[in-house]
Amino acid sequence: MTGISEAFQAKNKILKTKENSINQKMCELIAHEKRLDTFNPSIYDKVREEILDKDKELKEKISENTKKLLEELETMKNKYTQTFKEEKKIIQNGVAFLKQELDETNALLKFNNLDKVFNVKESDLNQTLENLEKPKTVVMVPKLCPLEYFSNSLLYGFLMVVSVPLTFETKADFKIAFQWETDSPFNNFVRCNDDSLWISDTEADTLTKVLLLEDRMIKSPSIKISCYAIAVTPSGNLLLSCELSQLLELPKEVMEIKESCYDISPLITKSIHVTKNNKVMITSAEDIGPSYERPRKIIVMDSKGKHETEYEYDNNKKHLFTLPDIIVTTSKNNVGVVDMELGRKKGRVVVLDEGGRVLNIYTGYNELSKQGSFDPLGLVVTNCDNFIVADSSILHILDKEGQIISFFDTRNWNLYTLMYGMQISDKDELFISCIELTTLKDKLYQIEGDIVKTTSDD
Structure with missing residues (x-):
């Protein structure tokens, strides 16, 4: 009978250990369930508001940038309009000068003034052409460069999943x-x-x-x-x-x-x-x-x-x-x-x-x-x-x-x-x-x- 009693006590000890382990695990699961109850799904609404705020912010920045680009374009337009006028005046002055030189040359050819004809030098022609103010052959004009290859996620933001420990208890008593x-x-x-x-x-x-x-x-x-x-x-x-x-x-x-x-x-x-x-x-x-x-x-x-x-x-x-x-x-x-x-x-x-x-x-x-x-x-x-x-x-x-x-x-x-x-x-x-x-x-x-x-x- 003593052996049976000792065996029973040993088995009973195992059952007690099992009971304690089960109770401990149940407490852990119940505690975790309570932590789950404290989770507030409003975090999704908060992120939604952040996205909308970002949308508003970007629209405002885009509007500001559009206004800035238009003002810059208008300044460039006024500057280049003035440049075109100056270039046109240079060309007109050059044409007038060349017409005057052409009239003088035709007069020499027409009246056969030997003294003046023999005094003509080839260097005079080169000097005449060099005295002309040369117009620009390249004109600087604006061009819009859209960010075609700029990542929208970098510009706007992107969603990612992060782990948040369920440790915040809002029901302290x-x-x-x-x-x-x-x-x-x-x-x-x-x-x-x-x-x-x-x-x-x-x-x-x-x-x-x-x-x-x-x-x-x-x-x-x-x-x-x-x-x-x-x-x-x-x-x-x-x-x-x-x-x-x-x-x-x-x-x-x-x-x-x-x-x-x-x-x-x-x-x-x-x-x-x-x-x-x-x-x-x-x-x-x-x-x-x-x-x-x-x-x-x-x-x-x-x-x-x-x-x-x-x-x-x-x-x-x-x-x-x-x-x-x-x-x-x-x-x-x-x-x-x-x-x-x-x-x-x-x-x-x-x-x-x-x-x-x-x-x-x-x-x-x-x-x-x-x-x-x-x-x-x-x-x-x-x-x-x-x-x-x-x-x-x-x-x-x-x-x-x-x-x-x-x-x-x-x-x-x-x-x-x-x-x-x-x-x-x-x-x-x-x-x-x-x-x-x-x-x-x-x-x-x-x-x-x-x-x-x-x-x-x-």
């Missing part, structure tokens, strides 16, 4: 797990590993630690300080940018602010970010006010405050940023930066590799551009290296190189909100601060969504 009403906007906050938040209130010039419970917030006594930006280190210490040349530091166990080792004199610090391997990235500026004339750069320092590298210029020696505002990094050290224009009229997300090479510049998705300008107010990175961008009421999900893979409209929650801050925990818990436009109440949401768990391709 986020749900509100918890929500809290806040006393003021959380536009500058960080999430700590102990399930607490540090909040910098720029209006009240305070720094407050908040513990989040399911039904309420518990606030610690506030520290009076004005911070431009805050960031938390892997050890739990808090770094503060107060628009000075040196970052300040609030140790985890001691509620006393001190100077840190991160000094970028003579520049001043703006936004800050701490990577998972404890490198500190600082946006530097020459002065507090924003300026196009003095584009900013990002300085990278090690845990002891030693300068390691800077991100300022691309490979063409052009400035990478105008007003870099938020910095995040992936596990592969790709750098995502929210870069703004003056007055926050337009923004973009610049994604660099560790060496500073631009991987992509994301300025919003065409399908969403009708809803307004791209104004990113939040940027985080998930554990699977997806970027999530908060833009007004839209969440844009980008891959590790900054290419869009999905988006979500928070109005699907039946709430009209304006997002102005976002953070993510090590557990991929997404926190969004916003104002509800219908009630004008400041809120903090904890969000759950499958897209946060989606693994990016290596």
Whole structure:
């Protein structure tokens, strides 16, 4: 019986393995079917519009070229008409001159004037003929040269088939797990590993630690300080940018602010970010006010405050940023930066590799551009290296190189909100601060969504 039992268990193990393999394959096929559902046949209509636009463009160019050729032809005609008149005058003058010479010659022959006849020299005849202005024997006239052998496909364009991976999901789904009403906007906050938040209130010039419970917030006594930006280190210490040349530091166990080792004199610090391997990235500026004339750069320092590298210029020696505002990094050290224009009229997300090479510049998705300008107010990175961008009421999900893979409209929650801050925990818990436009109440949401768990391709 023991042998039969062992054989049965072995066969049962094979069946379990088969069952798991079948389930896995079914999941792959179902996932692929969902990706097929996201394919939008409107791409054909878009190409049709491109063809018609090209047709219109070519017709306009042909019309312009026709007008140009006709004007050129008219100029040539006027020029050659004048040339013909001049040639005709030369001929008429030559004929008149020769008639005069002929009359004089006939007179000599008629009156037999011996003195004059004997004075005639053959060279006189040659000189007379040489004195005549010779008319042109070749006339330059226009000729149309059609492009008979020019390929129509090169002139007009041609269709080709390209492969497009079915990876773009337009149905990202986020749900509100918890929500809290806040006393003021959380536009500058960080999430700590102990399930607490540090909040910098720029209006009240305070720094407050908040513990989040399911039904309420518990606030610690506030520290009076004005911070431009805050960031938390892997050890739990808090770094503060107060628009000075040196970052300040609030140790985890001691509620006393001190100077840190991160000094970028003579520049001043703006936004800050701490990577998972404890490198500190600082946006530097020459002065507090924003300026196009003095584009900013990002300085990278090690845990002891030693300068390691800077991100300022691309490979063409052009400035990478105008007003870099938020910095995040992936596990592969790709750098995502929210870069703004003056007055926050337009923004973009610049994604660099560790060496500073631009991987992509994301300025919003065409399908969403009708809803307004791209104004990113939040940027985080998930554990699977997806970027999530908060833009007004839209969440844009980008891959590790900054290419869009999905988006979500928070109005699907039946709430009209304006997002102005976002953070993510090590557990991929997404926190969004916003104002509800219908009630004008400041809120903090904890969000759950499958897209946060989606693994990016290596």
